[in-house]
Each structure stands twice: as C-alpha cells, then as structure tokens.
Amino acid sequence: KNEVEQSPQNLTAQEGEFITINCSYSVGISALHWLQQHPGGGIVSLFMLSSGKKKHGRLIATINIQEKHSSLHITASHPRDSAVYICAVGANFGNEKLTFGTGTRLTIIP
C-alpha cells in the first residue's frame, strides 16, 4: 500500500465547477506539497503545508494533521486548470525524503 493515496485518480468536470482533490497519508509528516504537472510534462509547486490552510488565487489547500489528510480545492474551474495534481509528503522521522502520490488527472470541459 502506498504511503500516499490520492483520490480520485481521474476527474472530469464542467468549466466553473468547484473541484476537490484529496490526499491521505499514513506516516507522521513535517511537510506536504501540492504540485501541478502540465500536459507538456513540466511540474510546478502550488503549495507547501505543514498546518492549516493556504490560498492562492482560485486554489485553496488545507491539511488536517490529526486525520493525516489534505485537500486541494479549485474554485470556478477553467480549462487551463486541466493537469495532473500531485501530493507529496516529507516524513518527520529523520530523513529528508519526499514520497509522492500517483496523481489526480483533472480535465475541465468548456
């Protein structure tokens, strides 16, 4: 079982819909990242969370440390949001490794 599980694996929605992508992990963590991988393959960092909530434009990321769960929300979704969204965690037991989920492929239909 992967230490980091994302759901759903694939998501198709209409433009304007509110999107939620979930990430659950099994180990204690020091940091959680949300990444976006464009159709062309490039990867950009969206958020780093260690607690609470962060917002950037139409994107909101939350984390619940006790429940070992994080969500990425997209408000007023747009076709340009179509990408793969990847969750990654850094565990809090002495090493500096990142472990990744397998990603959520989001497609926004105009």
Next chain:
Amino acid sequence: EAQVTQNPRYLITVTGKKLTVTCSQNMNHEYMSWYRQDPGLGLRQIYYSMNVEVTDKGDVPEGYKVSRKEKRNFPLILESPSPNQTSLYFCASSWGSFYNEQFFGPGTRLTVL
C-alpha cells in the same frame, strides 16, 4: 531567470553504456534531488542532497549514482543502464530542505534499449 536546467532533454541509449544526466540550478539552493516518473507509479525519489558533499538515498537508488561537488550541480550517473531504467527523470531544488517550495527542471526522457 531563476531556473533548474537538465541535459539532455531526450536520450536514447543502449544497455550498459554509461551516461550522465546533468542538473544545474542558479538559485543557490541547498537541497537538490532526482526523481523518476513512471506510468502508474508516479514520482519516486532516487537520491537527494542536503548540501555540497552531502547525499543520501531516496526510495529507488539502485543502479544510480550522484555527486554534489558544487552547490549548483547535481549530476545523475547511470554506470550500466538497463531497460528498466527507461523513464522520465526530473531534477528539483529548494532552499534548505523539503520543507520549502520545490523547483523542478524540465525533465529528461531516457530510453534504454
């Protein structure tokens, strides 16, 4: 422009022929790492480096070597490539450690025949 560069971007090679994929960053970042991405498996960390001369294994280090002789460079070496190392490789860097925003290179698509 702040960036992470990788070379080559595409490489087709044959089993056993040593190769090096270079990674360089111009942001004075301490933390650098290499990942491979395979369908259905996602990104997996190969090696990481906390600073010059400090490297450690990630989750899939077998068949790979790295070195960090300068802060800006973190080459990935495949001394005897095999077909199961066919993958998309990404280098990334950040300030300090994995706590901070990760900056990714454009990726290197490697095919080992």
